[in-house]
Amino acid sequence: MNRTEQPLPRARRANLVVKELTDETLVYDEETHEAHCLNQTAAFVWKHCDGRTSVARLGRLLNQETKTARPEQVVWSAIEQLERSHLLESPVRRPADVPRMSRRELMRGLGIAAAVAVPLVTSIVAPTAAEAASIACSPAGGPCTSDANCCAPARCNVGAGTCFNP
């Protein structure tokens, strides 16, 4: 791919619950049960990924909005994180002539404003009810004297005195 064939990233919209905070955007993915927190820069890029806007143009828009140094590098960093979080419709290939920069290199390059400008997507997997709760039972591997000691579906190996998953 050369620079004339600019990729056109498109944000995923289906099966997502989106909540806007003052400086962040929360996204809950109902397919994977992952929740993501996008900082301002990551959210800006994600919102402008409409499948018609090139990465170079996204960089110019970001620069107009935030006066970010190295805007195209920042956009690529955001896109890579959004892609890893399954928040884009399809993968976007970085052109060979755009060097990959680690988050640390990017922060160093952006200097003092980096904490705000460097895109960041933080993710968790939402727990099942049982995972979220404190249950008075032992998980697989925990001690037991009967099935009642083990968290379902684990059963008790009475001989070994430990719970196991059947």
Add this chain to the structure above:
Amino acid sequence: MEKIDRLGWAAGFSFISYGRRIGVRTNDPAILGCLQRHLPPGWKPSSSPVVERLYSLIVGGPSSRPNVRRLNLLYGDTTRLARSAEIDEVLLTFESNLRLFVAEAARRRLFIHAGVVGWRGRAILIPGQSMSGKTSLVLALVRAGATYYSDEYAVLDERGRVHPFPKTLSIREHSHYRQTEYPVETFGGRRGVKPLPVGLVLVSPYRAGARWRPQPVSAGQGILELLSHTISARRQPEKALVVLQRALADASIIKGARGEAHQVANSILERMKDEG
């Protein structure tokens, strides 16, 4: 269900907990009082024969055959939850399973696995997994003067305020897994009654020898922290995000491993005083 239904049920009752109708039946009427002691705080009796969840307890005991003992069995709807010679173990499973059902299915409330205390009109939330030290920190805060709300669940209403879930404190003493229950009054503590707005969220798991140097966390990161301990996160993600957003609107969120609970309790309350 039909096979279980055909067993001889001698007694039962139904009740409402957090908007859900639940039934319990047993072959032994003598166990009913004991079962009621394991119901969630705030339950109310119901006369409705229709329930959303039915627990069936078969109390075992000596058999007519020599050297045979019938085990105690507990079912949640048609799923066997416990099978043990020890009735206390079965009752413990009943209690924890029932609480989990209520926490996940509650109407108009959001349950987060967290310890909660009240201090100067605001709530301190301590989300965490089992054995992360929630109860120890709750107890240390209560001993330092805070009001007890819960050592297991933060119960949030639609406005994001925290309500008490005043169960007894579950303290692990001689074993990592077994807990002993103590009323908070045993430690000179007081129970909270009124709903409180959230003032502080402490993401602060216990680590032996850790020096407590918590860092502030953004609102979005704080919501993720709480969501990862929210019982109905998968079932009602939109509701969870809305309630958590409201709950944290005026709250500070700090994160960092801590050492012994009694060493940090006073500085936590001091921090609330400074921010209040």
